[in-house]
Structure formats: structure tokens, C-alpha cells
Amino acid sequence: MLLLLGLLGSGCEGGLAPDGSPESLATREQPIAAEQPSGTAEAVWRWYGDPDIAKSSYASPVWFFPGGGTIICSSTMIGPNLMITAAHCGEPDSLTLSFLTYGADDTTAKRFEDFTCRVLLSTWHSSDLALYYCGPNAQGENPGDKYGYIDIESRPLAVGDAVYSIWGNPLDTPTPSQYDVRFYSRGVITSTTDQGTFTTDPAFVQVNPQTGQPDYLTSHERPIAISTDLWGNYGASGSSQLSATTHRLVVGPLSTISTPDGRGRHALSMSQYLLDGTVDGRDTNTPRVRSANISALGLNPANYTGLLDKDHDRLIDLQEDLELLRGESARGWYALEFESERRNALWTPGFATVTFDTNVRIVRIVRTRYGFEPVLSHRRLNLTPGTWRLSVMVDMASGDVPASLWLGLQWRDATTNVVSSQGRWLTTPAGTGWGMHAVEVTVPANATGIEVVVASDVHVDARLGALNVIRAGTVMNMDSADTRLHWRNDVNGARGRVVPRGVNSNTRTDWAVRVQYDATSPAGWPIRNRQFALIGGRRYKLCFDYKQESSGMGGVMRVLSTGQERVRHTFTPSTSWQHTCTPNFRVTTDDNNVQFGVSAGTGSYLVDNITIEPQRTFVNEPGTDRPGSDISNFNLTAADPLLCEDACANEPACVAYTYVAPGQQGPTARCWLKNAVPPAYPLSTCQSGYLQ
Structure with a gap:
């Protein structure tokens, strides 16, 4: 039997938790004596050469009480603003979330950034998940938008499945001891049938007659816990365990550690949390729904007692509702890969059958009617007026015409209320495989309600992937x-x-x-x-x-x-x-x-x-010669007028060119660069061009 009370020896702090609740057990960090090699328990910077592990580590912060102090627990970002950790860590109303990255292949270049988070709800006493809202930093960047987030995978798990975790603790060696090392641990699932306090059936949590409150002492344990052989320690509580193949969150916040500074972890699968994770509305001493914090987000707290996932769509209801309400944060670069159920839920299907497949990161659109209509739209990106470039990959299984899909932006004039749109038809003949398309749209300053729209006017069966929305001038700085x-x-x-x-x-x-x-x-x-x-x-x-x-x-x-x-x-x-x-x-x-x-x-x-x-682009004139105003001429390495255009584009004094086909002025093609635009004459063996 795995009881949280069994942790009270040296690594946990019993009695009153920071929120004043007598039954919550606040864990605190305990230093690791030494790193264990080969990914057993190593500083994560040693694994920055693995891009998937590095990506997961950025989204795996630790937290402590406001004002500093020791690490209390580890945690995981699951969206731009939402973080999950273990409820037994204490459920303080406010905490400081700390992200750590390494600017060099050692421990000397640590870079910390802290965010303030407020608790929203928890599943204590029947299980051990707490959900927090973490606001943006002073620059307006949400922690998940900057450091990333880890999507949930709700499949059933099996013994032998490979998993890993990122978590934070001090390290005693080498001396002097290092505060807050992010560790990487890997292993396998060793059991799917363990039991303990955190496996309580929500229906069997009783009210303790001495306190008048529900508690875990009245639990009904079930053999549903996931055990793994990952290394752990106090401070690792709250950390998630990820699939080593999909790098998604498969085992929820770490609840107990069988051996301090050793192998053995126990928690619930995310599949179980989404099946019957329950917020108990009977608590009054420590409400498991924090009404003020939820109301401040514009949501109704009464909707979030009971099951985490009432509509059984494998998403946490509060997260889904918050992001539908607020949409994505406004920024200059959106990568909409269709790999996240959470982000896919922000799309609005139109007059078509729309099916998302997160495994291959695509959306399929099947339409069996005529008339120009949206088939898929995204009105929650909070786009602003300006020039945007959109790109998308399309695989057309069937379509009445080669250009069966339209991509662009739609908006409403804030003064006249007139709806306008701009975009273009994407030419992808059926059966030709994946093709890339890009569109540029300029949205006027008085536009409001800007949304991405995919539309059609015919029968179509197509797959879309890798849709990007990029504001002109945005720097690809890798910092989101x-x-x-x-x-x-x-x-x-x-x-x-x-x-x-x-x-x-x-x-x-x-x-x-x-x-x-x-x-x-x-x-x-x-x-x-x-x-x-x-x-x-x-x-x-x-x-x-x-x-x-x-x-x-x-x-x-x-x-x-x-x-x-x-x-x-x-x-x-x-x-x-x-x-x-x-x-x-x-x-x-x-x-x-x-x-x-x-x-x-x-x-x-x-x-x-x-x-x-x-x-600046060129106006091209096939079959045209423009003799005169020459500043240089030379042979080309290939019979390609574009090489002549490139040469003009990279010569500051050049404003026009003439390309001469092979055999006219020698055996190879020749290029003439010009500092003016001379009169044009028809000549089939030439092509000219001039800057717009």
C-alpha cells in the first residue's frame, strides 16, 4: 500500500500546509547525493543534444512559495497559462513558478525566469492533481507561449512502456552543492495495478466526523496506479512522466516516491484523470475550487466541481473553456500544426465534415455541397491589422476542380460593420500529393474580428497540415x-x-x-x-x-x-x-x-x-530586348533568365536587365545589366525585366 502519510519521515513536512489545510502534505526538496549516469538521474543540460528531451525540459518548471525559499514541487505546463502539479504539495493560493535553462554545457550558465501563479482547482482527496493559472511576464509573454507546453496523451498504458521525466532538486556533489538542478530521468512502467491514497474512488470519499470535511482517511483504494522505475526525490513530487516515443504527458503529477533519492514513482495516468478525476465541492476549510481566482478569468466557478472532463472529450474542461473564451495570445508567429487536441479545439468547423488527427498532425476536410462557404475557420488568434503571410500544406484526395480550397483572412470593418476578406484559391490537383501554398493578406487599420478562413465552393476531400500565420516583419528568433x-x-x-x-x-x-x-x-x-x-x-x-x-x-x-x-x-x-x-x-x-x-x-x-x-520585384518581359544603358555584361552558367534577374537585383546601380539566349552572342547565355530602363523592342531570343 502506498500512502502519502508514509512520506513523513525525512522528505515531507506534515501538519499545516501553506494554505492552512491540515490534511494537505507539503513536500519540500531534498538534495540528490550524486548524478546517476545514462539518463537515470542526470542534469538535463547533458541531454540538450536530444531535441525532444530539451523541448520537454523547457516546459517543466519548479515552484516555491512567494518570496523565495526552497523548491516545494515540480510541475508541467500544459498550455499557454495552465500548469499542473501535485495537490499534496499544498495548494497555496499563490506561488512562484521558476523556469530554468542552461546557456552552456555546464552548471555555470543557469538562466532563471519566474512567473506568478494562482491555484484554480484540485482533485484532492480522491486523487492528486492541482491546476494553476500562471500570468504573463512584464513583457506580456505567457509562460507556455515562451517556454512551451506538453500535450496530454490519454491512451491506456502497459507495463514496459518507456517513459521519462524532467524535475528539479539541489545536487550535493560536486561541492559546493548546486541549488535547483533540472534532472532528466528515464525508465519504464513497472505496474498499472498499484493502489494507494491517491487511487481513491471519488464515490467513496467520506466526510470525517471529527472535522466535518472530506479526507483521504476515508478512502476506497483501487488497483489503478501507475508505477515506474524512474529515479525520484522529494521535490520531484508534481512532475509528470512523458512517453519516450510521443513526448506527450501520459502519467500525471508524481504523488509518491518509494525510495528517496532512488528508483520508484507512483501516480495516476492522465487517462485515469480524464476518466474520473473529480473536484470535490464539499470542502469548506480548503475549497477545491478557488472561486475568486476562476471568476477573475471570466469563468463561472460552479461549472468546475465534479469531473475534470464532464463532456468526455479528453480535455480538462476549465482549460478548454478558458482558451475558447480568450483565444491565443496576440503575437507575430503562429504555428498551427494540428498536433494538439487543446489547440485544435479552438478551430470552428464550417459546412463540411472536419476530422483532426493529432498523430500525423493533419486535419481532413470532406465537403459534399456547393456554394462558397467556410469549411474551417479560426477566430481566436486575436490577430491585429497589418500584413500577414499564411502558409499551408494541402493533399487533395478529390476535388471538382484543381483549385477547390480558398485560404485567407476575413474581418469586419469597425465603422461600417461590413465583412471583407482577402486570400486566394490553392491550386492542388487531386492525387498529386502534398503541396505547399502561401498567401499574403493586408488587413486595414479599422478591421476587427480578424479570422483565418479555409473555404470552398465545390465537393472536396482534402488533408491540411502545417498552417502558419506570420506577421510581416516578425523575427524568427526561436524565443517562442x-x-x-x-x-x-x-x-x-x-x-x-x-x-x-x-x-x-x-x-x-x-x-x-x-x-x-x-x-x-x-x-x-x-x-x-x-x-x-x-x-x-x-x-x-x-x-x-x-x-x-x-x-x-x-x-x-x-x-x-x-x-x-x-x-x-x-x-x-x-x-x-x-x-x-x-x-x-x-x-x-x-x-x-x-x-x-x-x-x-x-x-x-x-x-x-x-x-x-x-x-523589390521585377516586371518580366519575355520576347523583349531593351538595348542601351548598359553597366556590365557577362556569360551565365546556365540558360536561365532568372540568373540575370538575380544579378541585377544584387547590383545596387542596376534597375533593368536583358537576357540573351545561347547562340546569339556566343555559345552560352549572356546577361546585360542596365542603370536605366531603355525603350523596348520585340525579339524572341531575349527576355528583359525592370524593377517595379
Whole structure:
């Protein structure tokens, strides 16, 4: 039998919890004697080379009482503002949540950031989950938007399933002892049939006649607890356990530890919490629903006694209601990957059958009627007026016409109340596989109620993925969960390495992309991002900061447009941050892949603060010659007029060009750059162009 009372020896503090409740047991940290190798109990910075573990660690804070002191418990962000921890840690009305990242591969470069949180509800006495609301920092950034959050996976678990956890404690060695080390522990599920106080059947929690309040002493234990062999310690209470394959939260807040500073953890699965996790409304000494804190969010506290998930949609009702009410926080970059049930719930289905599949991160839209109508819309992004670029991947199974879907923004004029929209039809013939599309929309200053709309006017069966909404001028700085999401290893498709080693990491948490040599594919591209929403036919420069992590490194980046290289840029990282820009280039389609690679050395370098700088475009004139006003002429390496246009775009004095086909002025194609726009003459072997 696993009783919370059994923890009162050396690692827990009995008696009154910080909220004054006599039955809540507030755990406090206990130092770990020494790290245990191979991921058993190691400082998480040793695992920053694994991008999934690093990502999970950013979203795994610890907490303590306001004003400082020792760590009380660990916790997990499950959304932009909501955090879960163990109810037995004490349920203080207010607490300080502390995030920790490492700016170097050691313990000397710790970067802390604290947020204030208020308790909303808990499932004590029948189980051990507490839910808190954590407000934004002074810059208006929500903790989950900045550090990330971990989605819940509600599948049944089995003995042998691989799991891991991120948690916080001091470390006694090496001396002097280190305060607050974030540890990574991994192991497997050892039992799904344990029992203890935290496995109480909600229907059997009785009122204690001596106190007049419900308590865990009147419990009815059930064999439903999850046990694992993960390392634990006091202070690890409240930490979640994640699937080692999906990196989702599968075991809820840690309730008990069988051996202090050793193996053995016990808690409930998230599946069980969503099945019958219950908020007991009978408590009066320590209400399990904090009415004032919930009311302050604009919600009705009376709705949140009883089951956490009354509608059985595998989401915590209070979280779902809050995010439907408030929507996403306004920002410059939204990555809508369809991988999160919580975020998918913010979409509004239209006149179609809409099915989300979080396993493959797509949404399927099936429409069997005619007439132009929305089939899917998102009105909860809190977008503001300005210029936005949207991108989406589409796989058309069937459609009456090749352009069966429309993507854009819709808004209402705040003065006239007239609804307007702007976007374009996405041409994707059925059966051609996934295609990338990008749209640019400018929303006027008097617009309100701006929403993303996918529409159709015909029969259609299509899958959509990787939808991005990006405000023009937004810097890809890797400092929000959404800007870190789409970085991938272009060698193996795995998540890209994004580490807290950015330009400003010497003073605060600041992320950067790590580009690391891959011996298995030395000529490959270890980092790429296809979600910059570059518009086909437009010209751009990409600028970025870079710095070496290993000596002797050479860097290279390129942009592919539907597989064709449109620009290549080399640079040599040094020990200090440097800034560079690519040449001016034109992407030929919406399907563009930004890649970073290693041109020399076998180590790694960092990239931060990527900016997308639109450039003036050219009016192209096939079959046209514009003789005169020449400033230079030269042979081209290929018979491609775009190479001549690129040359003009990157020559400050050039405003026009003429391309001459091979065989006219020699065996190769020739390019003429001009400082004015001479008169045009028809000539089939030429193509001219001039800056708009």
C-alpha cells in the first residue's frame, strides 16, 4: 500500500500546509547525493543534444512559495497559462513558478525566469492533481507561449512502456552543492495495478466526523496506479512522466516516491484523470475550487466541481473553456500544426465534415455541397491589422476542380460593420500529393474580428497540415514555442536542435538553432525549415546572426524552391556573434525550404534572429530586348533568365536587365545589366525585366 502519510519521515513536512489545510502534505526538496549516469538521474543540460528531451525540459518548471525559499514541487505546463502539479504539495493560493535553462554545457550558465501563479482547482482527496493559472511576464509573454507546453496523451498504458521525466532538486556533489538542478530521468512502467491514497474512488470519499470535511482517511483504494522505475526525490513530487516515443504527458503529477533519492514513482495516468478525476465541492476549510481566482478569468466557478472532463472529450474542461473564451495570445508567429487536441479545439468547423488527427498532425476536410462557404475557420488568434503571410500544406484526395480550397483572412470593418476578406484559391490537383501554398493578406487599420478562413465552393476531400500565420516583419528568433516548432533535421526528418544559447543567452533565456555536423550524412543539411511562408514569385533577403560552438567550423545555408536552389550563402562562424545576409533572390514557387549545413569542421554552430526582408520585384518581359544603358555584361552558367534577374537585383546601380539566349552572342547565355530602363523592342531570343 502506498500512502502519502508514509512520506513523513525525512522528505515531507506534515501538519499545516501553506494554505492552512491540515490534511494537505507539503513536500519540500531534498538534495540528490550524486548524478546517476545514462539518463537515470542526470542534469538535463547533458541531454540538450536530444531535441525532444530539451523541448520537454523547457516546459517543466519548479515552484516555491512567494518570496523565495526552497523548491516545494515540480510541475508541467500544459498550455499557454495552465500548469499542473501535485495537490499534496499544498495548494497555496499563490506561488512562484521558476523556469530554468542552461546557456552552456555546464552548471555555470543557469538562466532563471519566474512567473506568478494562482491555484484554480484540485482533485484532492480522491486523487492528486492541482491546476494553476500562471500570468504573463512584464513583457506580456505567457509562460507556455515562451517556454512551451506538453500535450496530454490519454491512451491506456502497459507495463514496459518507456517513459521519462524532467524535475528539479539541489545536487550535493560536486561541492559546493548546486541549488535547483533540472534532472532528466528515464525508465519504464513497472505496474498499472498499484493502489494507494491517491487511487481513491471519488464515490467513496467520506466526510470525517471529527472535522466535518472530506479526507483521504476515508478512502476506497483501487488497483489503478501507475508505477515506474524512474529515479525520484522529494521535490520531484508534481512532475509528470512523458512517453519516450510521443513526448506527450501520459502519467500525471508524481504523488509518491518509494525510495528517496532512488528508483520508484507512483501516480495516476492522465487517462485515469480524464476518466474520473473529480473536484470535490464539499470542502469548506480548503475549497477545491478557488472561486475568486476562476471568476477573475471570466469563468463561472460552479461549472468546475465534479469531473475534470464532464463532456468526455479528453480535455480538462476549465482549460478548454478558458482558451475558447480568450483565444491565443496576440503575437507575430503562429504555428498551427494540428498536433494538439487543446489547440485544435479552438478551430470552428464550417459546412463540411472536419476530422483532426493529432498523430500525423493533419486535419481532413470532406465537403459534399456547393456554394462558397467556410469549411474551417479560426477566430481566436486575436490577430491585429497589418500584413500577414499564411502558409499551408494541402493533399487533395478529390476535388471538382484543381483549385477547390480558398485560404485567407476575413474581418469586419469597425465603422461600417461590413465583412471583407482577402486570400486566394490553392491550386492542388487531386492525387498529386502534398503541396505547399502561401498567401499574403493586408488587413486595414479599422478591421476587427480578424479570422483565418479555409473555404470552398465545390465537393472536396482534402488533408491540411502545417498552417502558419506570420506577421510581416516578425523575427524568427526561436524565443517562442511556435518559432521553435518547425525546425527539422533534413537528413532524417527528426526534430531540429533548438537550444538556449542565443545572442542574449549570457543574460537571459534566449534560444538559437544548433547546426551540427552529421557523420552519417556529411554532405546533408542537418537543419531546415519549410514554414517561412515565402510567396512564390517574390524576392527576399534572409539575414541572421551566427556563432561557433566548435572551432574550425564553416557554415552554409541555401533556399530551395521546389527543389531548385535559389540562393547559397557561406559564412565562417567565430567565437562572437556575427550578422550576415544572403544575396537578393527570387523564389519561384510557394514551396520553399530554408536549410543550414556544415561546409567545414565536425562540430556545431548556432543561428539566431532570422529576418525575412522583402525586396523589390521585377516586371518580366519575355520576347523583349531593351538595348542601351548598359553597366556590365557577362556569360551565365546556365540558360536561365532568372540568373540575370538575380544579378541585377544584387547590383545596387542596376534597375533593368536583358537576357540573351545561347547562340546569339556566343555559345552560352549572356546577361546585360542596365542603370536605366531603355525603350523596348520585340525579339524572341531575349527576355528583359525592370524593377517595379
